[in-house]
Amino acid sequence: MGSFLEIFDIYLLEAVVNGILLGGLLALLALGLNLIFGVIDVTWICYAELVMIGMYGMYFMVQSFGLSYWLAAPLAILLVAILGAALHFLVIEPLLSGPPINQLLATGGVLFVLQSFATVMFGIDFRNLGIRLPVLTFAEMHFSYSRLLAFGAALVGMVVVYLFMTRTYTGTAIRAIAQDREIMALMGVDTKRIYLVTSALGGALAGLAACLLVLQYDVHPFVGLSFGPITFLICVLGGLGNFVGGFVAAFVFAEIISLGGLFSDLEWGYVLAFAFFILMMFIRPAGLLARRS
Amino acid sequence: MSLNPRIAWPIALVALVALPFVHRDTYHLHIVILILIWSFAYTSWSMMGRFGLVSLGHGGFMGVGAYVTALLWNHAGLTPWLGIPIALACAGALALIVAYPCFRFRITGHYFALVTLALSGIVLQVITATRDWTGGSLGMTPDRTKGSHLWALQFDDKVVWYLIALGVWLVGLAIWHQVDRGMSRYALEAISEDEDAAAAAGVNVTAQKLRITVISALMTAFAGALYCQYQMFISPDTVSGISVSLQMVFAVVVGGIYVSLGPTVGAVITLLLAEFLRIFFGTKAVGWDNLVYGLLLVLFIIFLPKGILGSLLERRGAAKPGAAVRKPA
Numbered sequence: 001m002g003s004f005l006e007i008f009d010i011y012l013l014e015a016v017v018n019g020i021l022l023g024g025l026l027a028l029l030a031l032g033l034n035l036i037f038g039v040i041d042v043t044w045i046c047y048a049e050l051v052m053i054g055m056y057g058m059y060f061m062v063q064s065f066g067l068s069y070w071l072a073a074p075l076a077i078l079l080v081a082i083l084g085a086a087l088h089f090l091v092i093e094p095l096l097s098g099p100p101i102n103q104l105l106a107t108g109g110v111l112f113v114l115q116s117f118a119t120v121m122f123g124i125d126f127r128n129l130g131i132r133l134p135v136l137t138f139a140e141m142h143f144s145y146s147r148l149l150a151f152g153a154a155l156v157g158m159v160v161v162y163l164f165m166t167r168t169y170t171g172t173a174i175r176a177i178a179q180d181r182e183i184m185a186l187m188g189v190d191t192k193r194i195y196l197v198t199s200a201l202g203g204a205l206a207g208l209a210a211c212l213l214v215l216q217y218d219v220h221p222f223v224g225l226s227f228g229p230i231t232f233l234i235c236v237l238g239g240l241g242n243f244v245g246g247f248v249a250a251f252v253f254a255e256i257i258s259l260g261g262l263f264s265d266l267e268w269g270y271v272l273a274f275a276f277f278i279l280m281m282f283i284r285p286a287g288l289l290a291r292r293s
Numbered sequence: 294m295s296l297n298p299r300i301a302w303p304i305a306l307v308a309l310v311a312l313p314f315v316h317r318d319t320y321h322l323h324i325v326i327l328i329l330i331w332s333f334a335y336t337s338w339s340m341m342g343r344f345g346l347v348s349l350g351h352g353g354f355m356g357v358g359a360y361v362t363a364l365l366w367n368h369a370g371l372t373p374w375l376g377i378p379i380a381l382a383c384a385g386a387l388a389l390i391v392a393y394p395c396f397r398f399r400i401t402g403h404y405f406a407l408v409t410l411a412l413s414g415i416v417l418q419v420i421t422a423t424r425d426w427t428g429g430s431l432g433m434t435p436d437r438t439k440g441s442h443l444w445a446l447q448f449d450d451k452v453v454w455y456l457i458a459l460g461v462w463l464v465g466l467a468i469w470h471q472v473d474r475g476m477s478r479y480a481l482e483a484i485s486e487d488e489d490a491a492a493a494a495g496v497n498v499t500a501q502k503l504r505i506t507v508i509s510a511l512m513t514a515f516a517g518a519l520y521c522q523y524q525m526f527i528s529p530d531t532v533s534g535i536s537v538s539l540q541m542v543f544a545v546v547v548g549g550i551y552v553s554l555g556p557t558v559g560a561v562i563t564l565l566l567a568e569f570l571r572i573f574f575g576t577k578a579v580g581w582d583n584l585v586y587g588l589l590l591v592l593f594i595i596f597l598p599k600g601i602l603g604s605l606l607e608r609r610g611a612a613k614p615g616a617a618v619r620k621p622a
Binding site for chain 2: 037043045091094095098099100101102104105106108109110111112113114115116117119120124221225228229230232233235236240267268270271274277278281282
């Protein structure tokens with residue numbers, strides 16, 4: 001009995017640590033979405049599909065063109081950043097003056113386009129990068145290097161964004177616009193340019209997430225659906241546009257999914273997370289860390 | 294509208310009821326039945342959507358309606374006559390559980406759309422996770438009846454299904470008009486303009502929104518159950534999940550969100566487009582229909598946000614401001 005409990009605890013600890021590692025990745029996804037929402041006041045329903053395109057980009061660059069992972073990653077990030085900027089320029093920009101819900105629905109249309117574009121172009125096969133990173137064994141617990149790498153890179157990505165937002169003129173302008181849209185235009189800030197930069201930045205974060213996800217998961221046209229909904233839940237739970245809230249919520253959700261997956265299937269972890277989300281809405285409707293106003 | 298509804302409606306109705314007896318082509322009937330069932334589903338979405346309550350969770354409600362009915366029939370031997378009400382109750386309960394905190398705590402616009410989006414994602418996950426009963430992503434087929442067809446709600450004759458679907462579609466339109474004529478329409482329009490002002494004017498915001506949401510969810514679940522009984526095959530992708538929710542949004546936006554027949558026009562366009570692509574491109578068409586849908590959705594929202602029918606009616610209305618101009622049907 002005693003030995004059984006010991007093993008059980010090791011599994012539990014492993015799940016907790018894996019939850020933290022997953023949390024880093026989810027926090028990265030949530031950060032990109034929050035950035036777009038906070039600054040432009042638009043929700044990209046197709047955010048996870050941008051990640052999917054990035055994953056395909058990585059797959060083809062590594063598998064078909066034989067680029068090394070480290071060379072392909074910046075290109076993939078650039079690709080998705082351009083996609084993000086294009087999305088803003090082509091779809092969001094003409095709708096900025098319309099009712100906000102139209103922008104959301106239009107990005108829903110883009111979700112359809114990206115998903116079926118991938119289906120038409122690449123087929124519905126599951127593809128993986130073929131890079132198998134070793135598994136790290138530490139105190140009888142097993143962690144895959146890819147998860148550690150993802151966690152580390154996600155943290156670095158977030159720190160870079162933080163520095164960009166606080167130390168550069170453009171970053172300051174982005175934060176200022178998030179606070180007051182109308183005034184900043186009068187202050188001589190080119191809002192159009194800032195929106196475009198923000199969209200590209202949001203796209204770049206999706207691209208970074210794609211580079212990290214492609215190490216752990218197979219890519220197929222509907223892969224976005226497996227982490228898209230959870231990202232939206234995280235953003236709403238943290239308070240849309242609230243960076244710190246999204247960060248905390250990502251780790252809370254990741255733990256729930258990881259621990260739920262320990263006792264049952266991974267899908268039930270998601271269901272548990274959703275139930276928790278509904279419960280939290282009763283308790284803290286304005287988000288986990290509601291802004292004091 | 295320049296058409297006199299008193300003349301136009303009965304004529305259209307007689308023509309629709311007579312259709313299967315005049316033209317018995319099985320394939321054409323099949324398409325029309327699908328159009329009617331989906332029109333009903335799209336109409337139920339538009340009942341919320343027209344008041345700015347953009348739900349992306351209707352794929353979830355539809356999945357609950359279809360799967361609960363089929364599961365009760367296959368595993369408990371319960372007739373759809375009882376299974377469908379139970380499925381509706383489940384969908385209604387789900388709608389209440391999700392919508393109540395949303396409305397009570399003023400979660401609107403983006404937030405509401407995202408929460409409901411997650412809902413349809415989660416229903417999809419549950420269907421996939423319980424693959425021992427639901428068959429997972431491979432889908433499931435309700436068992437063919439060995440006894441009475443009426444008891445099992447399974448009919449081989451397409452004409453029967455046509456008349457059922459026609460009846461359901463008409464009831465859907467009737468509910469739409471009932472809401473359109475009632476006081477709650479004004480209440481909900483006020484709410485969609487400004488919740489605080491509506492509340493100050495004495496509108497019970499939470500109750501009004503909950504009511505329309507539950508009605509809409511029940512109708513959508515019913516459409517799901519009907520689709521399951523007619524098609525005799527359901528899979529998570531065809532009756533639940535985000536893509537079904539977006540498909541509803543797309544059809545309604547294309548047809549016209551503010552007019553009663555808008556969703557129907559949307560269903561006609563989307564289903565005919567899908568069939569057209571399927572016939573002309575064959576199996577190569579996999580994915581193409583959604584690609585075209587997606588592009589059209591974006592273009593419509595940018596250039597024609599009132600939809601095809603909505604814009605047409607508006608143009609006619611603008612040309613004849615005197616309104617009640619009569620014209621034979």
